[in-house]
Amino acid sequence: MDLVTLLLFVPACFALNLAPGPNNLLSINNAAHHGFLVSCCAGIGRLIAFATMISLASAGLAAVIIASETMFIIIKTTGAAYLMYLAYKFWTSNGPTIAHTEKEAKVRITTLMRREFMVAIGNPKAIFIFTAFLPQFIVPNHQVSPQFLTLGAMFLLLEWIAIAIYAYLGLHLRRWLAKTRAKKIFNRICGSLLGGAGLALLVARNAKG
Template sequence: MLEFFIAALVVGIAPGPDNLFVLAQSAAHGARAGFCVILGLCTGIMVQTGLLVAGVSALVAASPTAFFVMQCFGAAYLLYLAYRSFQVRAGTVVASEASECHPERSHEVTESKDLGQGHPSARKLYLRGIIMNLSNPKVILFMLSFIPPAVRLDRPIHPSLQTAIFGAEFIVATMIVFGSVALLAGAVKKFLLNSPKANRNLNWFSGCVFVLLAVALFLV
């Protein structure tokens, strides 16, 4: 099973929708935001593993209608996130970060959040990760092609338990790789904290990534 874990690390390093999503969120909102998204993505992987064991993933993958509906839902959600990113003003982003160092200015951040222009809460970021994972039909195809082939009937462990173990290994690999991405992007964000123009560009970068990911859902 060590071979599977190494393969999972390689898959995590390869550029894909999930790590680009973590990169965009961490660059726009900091490493902490990135880890909230990662926890959501890992929760999604847990659900996907359960669906795989139950045989639901195979049914969805075999239904063109269900697959298309998931594509549309996922693309709509990503475009919504892109719209939100494009709407963020650089000044409010800097104010949000500054409040961590200056609690007396927290009321300014609260006003920005009320306008939908501050940092999203940890709960929202966590839910973004879950929705990002579960609304991407390509994740279902990936899980079907990546985990079942690693299951061996000659092992003393039941195939369903093997699938669950591989899912857990994949989650650990995801945490390691995506966590590194979040820390790196968060460090860049922190370095550029006092540059309103840089913060604005990071949010535009995040929005563009969301648009590209939405389009990628319909590409083979």
């Protein structure tokens, strides 16, 4: 990959990483309730989902998924349903307390990682990023797979930086969330935004439509 391509890719990619969305909202919520490090570790679930999508796109399978209306509807509906489930959980929660034992902390991180993974893997928009955005920076007269994997690795690195940035923002909400009422308000705001994202995902149309 030449320097010019790299200079074009990094800022464009990072803009996508920083774009507000369900996963970045989770990073804020996780940091606000559990701390910066836990939120960053939970983001690994998101990175695993994106790495899976990058592998599919590199193998050409993502294009098949997008071309299949049935598969698209299944992914879209599953992702929307999970977002609305999270919205309900946030809306009815007063906010968890900070874990006091190592065992509780491990279980919590595992749960948050799974939540990040499910939100990311159920969003077909992410597949569009890897099938429409990344190929724009592929040099045709070079081997495609190594370039795609390199771009994918850079995307994941920038994504984790974005996770840290949103987690840092969430960290500064912890003092405000010390009160139960503030936690309830914050969770209901997050729940409303996630529910809105779920509804938007549910009405999203296939690329062919």
